[in-house]
Amino acid sequence: MARADEGSRRACCLVSEVLEEAGLDRTTARQLRKQVLEGIIQLCRWQLERMRETEPAEQRPKRGRRVSVE
Secondary structure, X not given: OHHHHHHOOOHHHHHHHHHHHOOOOHHHHHHXXXXXXXXXXXXXXXXXXXXXXXXXXXXXXXXOOOOOOO
């Protein structure tokens, strides 16, 4: 009978139990998710800033180098 009870349990309930046993409650999970999202935002801002720094160099027309041929 125990197997029938285990098989009928939802996966989300099992995940919740595992997280709870690991000491990760809803509040902590929410804080972690917020930190991860803020980190991603900061990374994107940093990348955009780097792109802005290199824009003027890319807008200049590129010219070929003169190479002497012997």
